[in-house]
Amino acid sequence: MRLSLRSNAIMLAATCATAFPVTEAASPMSEPIRPPVARAFGALPDGARVSLYTLEVPGGWRADITDYGATLTSFHVPLGKGAPADVVLGFDTLEGYLGASPYFGATCGRVANRIAGGAFDLDGKHHTLAKNNGANHLHGGIVGFDKKLWKATPKQSDRGPAVDFEVLSPAGDEGYPGVLTARVTYTLTPDGELWVEMSATTDAPTIVNMVHHSYWNLAGDAASGIRGHELSVTADSYLPVDAGGIPTGTLASVAGTPFDLRPERSPAQTLGAAIDRLPATADGKNPGGIDHNYVVRGWKPDGVLRTVALLRDPGSGRTLEILADQPGIQVYTGNYLDGSLKGKGGIACGKHAAICLETQKYPDSIHHPEWPSTRLDPGHTYRHTMVHRFGTR
Numbered sequence: 001m002r003l004s005l006r007s008n009a010i011m012l013a014a015t016c017a018t019a020f021p022v023t024e025a026a027s028p029m030s031e032p033i034r035p036p037v038a039r040a041f042g043a044l045p046d047g048a049r050v051s052l053y054t055l056e057v058p059g060g061w062r063a064d065i066t067d068y069g070a071t072l073t074s075f076h077v078p079l080g081k082g083a084p085a086d087v088v089l090g091f092d093t094l095e096g097y098l099g100a101s102p103y104f105g106a107t108c109g110r111v112a113n114r115i116a117g118g119a120f121d122l123d124g125k126h127h128t129l130a131k132n133n134g135a136n137h138l139h140g141g142i143v144g145f146d147k148k149l150w151k152a153t154p155k156q157s158d159r160g161p162a163v164d165f166e167v168l169s170p171a172g173d174e175g176y177p178g179v180l181t182a183r184v185t186y187t188l189t190p191d192g193e194l195w196v197e198m199s200a201t202t203d204a205p206t207i208v209n210m211v212h213h214s215y216w217n218l219a220g221d222a223a224s225g226i227r228g229h230e231l232s233v234t235a236d237s238y239l240p241v242d243a244g245g246i247p248t249g250t251l252a253s254v255a256g257t258p259f260d261l262r263p264e265r266s267p268a269q270t271l272g273a274a275i276d277r278l279p280a281t282a283d284g285k286n287p288g289g290i291d292h293n294y295v296v297r298g299w300k301p302d303g304v305l306r307t308v309a310l311l312r313d314p315g316s317g318r319t320l321e322i323l324a325d326q327p328g329i330q331v332y333t334g335n336y337l338d339g340s341l342k343g344k345g346g347i348a349c350g351k352h353a354a355i356c357l358e359t360q361k362y363p364d365s366i367h368h369p370e371w372p373s374t375r376l377d378p379g380h381t382y383r384h385t386m387v388h389r390f391g392t393r
Contacts, residue, residue, distance in 0.1 A: 031058035033190060036154035036161045041066050042094035048149055050094055055161040055188040060084050063188050068097055069146040070165040070184045072105035072214050074344075075194060079392045080316035085220025087318070089354045092344050102336065103213040104343075106146035107184050107198070108139040110169060110176050111374060112211035113293070113330060113363035116246045120366040122177065122205055122375070129175035136244055141174030145182060145210070159195065162187035171204065178204030180376075194388040201381055207374040208382045209361045215334060215354035218313035218320060222343055222353040226333065227272030229355065230312045232263035233331060235294035239362060243285060247364050251295055259292065261331070263310065271333055275352060280335075289335035289352065293362050299327040301372070305387060309357050317392045324359035324386040327372045332356040359386045 034056055041052035052073065055063045060078030065071065073091070078084040090104045091097055097104070115138075118131035130141035139146065150165040162185055169180040180202045187195040198210045217226055238259045239247040254260040258277035261269055271290075280288035296308050305323040309331075312319045322329070332355065339350040365371045376382045 033057050033156075033160060035156050036163055038152075038154060041068070044068070044098070044149065050149065051152060053152060053154055053163045055163070055186065057160055057188055057190050057192065059192065061188060061192040063186065063194055065163055065186050066094070066097070067150045067152040067165060068094065069105075069148065070107035070150045070167075070186075071097060071146070072186065072194075072212070073097075075214075075388075077192070077218075077220075077318060077390050079192075079390055080218075080313075080318040082316060085218075085316065085318070086344070087216055087218050087220050087320075089215035089217065089222055089343050089349055096341075096343070100341065101146075102215075102341070103139060103146055105214045107150075107165075107210060108213050109145040109182060109200075109208065109210035110140050110174070110180060111137070111207055111209045111366075112139050112213070112358065112360060113209065114138050114245055116244075116364050116367055118175075120207070122207070122366075125177070127175055127177055134244055136246060137174075139213075143174065145169075146213070150184070157185075157187055159187045160189045176206055178202040178206035180206060180208065182208075182210065184210075192390050196386050196388075198384040199381055200376060201378075202376050203378055205375065205377050207366050208376045209365065209374045210382070210384055211330070211358040211360045212386060213356055213358060215356055216311060216320060217354040218311060218318040219316050222347045222349050224315075225350065225352045226313075226355050227270065227275065227352055228314060229271050230268040230314065231261050231271055231274075231331070231355070232265065232268050232310045233261040233294050233329065234263055234297045234306070234308050235329070236262065236297055237295045239293045239295070239328075241292060245291060245363075247293065247362065247368075249368060254294075259290065259294075261294075268312065271352070271355065275333055287335035287351070289333040291330070291332045291335055293328045293330050293360070295362075296324075296327055296329060301327075303383070303385075305385065308359060311355065311357065312393060319391045319393050320357075321389040321391070322357050322359065322386060323389065324384075326359040326361060326384055326386070328360050328362045330356065330358040330360055330363070332358070359384070
C-alpha cells in the first residue's frame with residue numbers, strides 16, 4: 001500500500017505543473033533505523049507526566065512529538081544550503097505549550113477551524129459549544145485536543161519509526177455530542193517524509209474535522225519570517241470570510257486576487273507579495289495576510305493523496321510538498337503572531353514568522369450541507385491523512 005499511495009501521489013503531482021519542481025532526497029539505507037526514543041518532558045498541573053518521543057532515520061532526519069496535544073515540537077531537515085534546520089515553530093519546554101501557545105504543532109479537534117456562533121443543529125437537536133474566538137468556536141474549544149494528554153504507543157511500522165496517539169473525548173466535551181475516540185499516528189519514513197494519519201470513531205452522531213497545525217519556516221529562522229517563501233496551492237477557488245473569519249458561504253475564484261497561488265504561475269508568488277496586497281485594517285480587527293480555506297482542485301471522496309501545496313524557501317533551497325486526502329487546505333500566514341511569544345532559543349515569534357498549511361474539511365461545514373460533510377455516525381470511521389515531503393530546488 002505504501003508504494004501504491006506514493007506512486008499515485010507522484011503521478012497526480014506530475015499532472016500539475018509547478019513553478020519550482022522538487023528534487024527528492026535519496027534514502028541513506030546503510031544505517032539501521034532506530035526505534036522511537038521516549039524521554040520526560042515535564043508534568044501537567046495535576047501531576048500527570050508528559051513525554052517527548054523522538055523519531056530518527058539515517059541522514060539527519062528527526063521529529064520530536066509530545067503526548068501533550070499530540071504535538072510536533074520540532075522537525076529537523078538535513079537538506080538545503082547550510083546546516084540542518086529545525087523548520088517548525090515551538091517551545092523548548094512544556095511550559096510554553098501550557099501557556100498561550102497559538103496551537104504550535106498541535107492536533108486540533110474535535111472540529112478545527114471555526115464554527116459560526118459556537119452552535120449547530122444535528123438530527124433536530126441543538127448543541128451549544130464553547131466559545132473561544134469571540135462569538136465563535138475555534139479549534140475544538142477552550143480545552144480542545146491540543147490541550148489533552150494523549151495515550152502514546154511508540155512502534156516500528158513498515159514505513160519507519162512511529163508513535164500512535166489516542167484520546168477519549170467524552171459526550172458533552174466542549175459541547176459536542178457522543179463519545180469520540182480519536183487517534184493520530186506520526187511516522188518518519190527513511191526518505192524523511194512525515195506522515196500524519198488521523199482517525200476517529202463515535203458512539204453517537206457527531207461532527208469531526210481534525211487538523212495538524214504546525215507553523216513552518218523552511219529557513220529554520222523564526223526571526224527571518226516567511227515573506228520571502230514561495231507558495232503554490234492546487235486550488236482555483238477559496239472561501240471568502242466575514243470579519244470574524246467565518247466563511248460567507250460562497251466559493252470565489254482566485255483569479256486576479258491576492259489569493260492566486262495556483263501552481264501554473266511563473267514565477268511562483270512570494271508570500272510577502274500576497275501579504276502586502278492584504279493589509280491590516282486601521283482598527284486592528286483584521287491583522288491582514290491570508291487566513292483562508294482553499295478548495296482543492298479535483299478533489300473526490302476517494303481517499304487518494306493529492307498534492308495540495310508546495311512551499312519553497314529560496315534562501316536555503318528547501319521545499320515542502322504537502323499531499324492529503326482532504327477537500328480543503330487552510331493557508332494561514334501567521335498574522336496574529338505579535339512577537340510577545342518567545343519560542344525556541346528565546347527567539348520572538350513575530351508577525352509572519354511562519355506559515356500553517358492545514359488540510360481539512362471546509363470551516364463551518366456543519367452550516368453548509370452542500371459542502372463536504374463533517375458528520376460522523378456510529379459504525380463509520382473518520383479518516384484524514386497528510387504527508388509532508390521535503391526536497392531542494
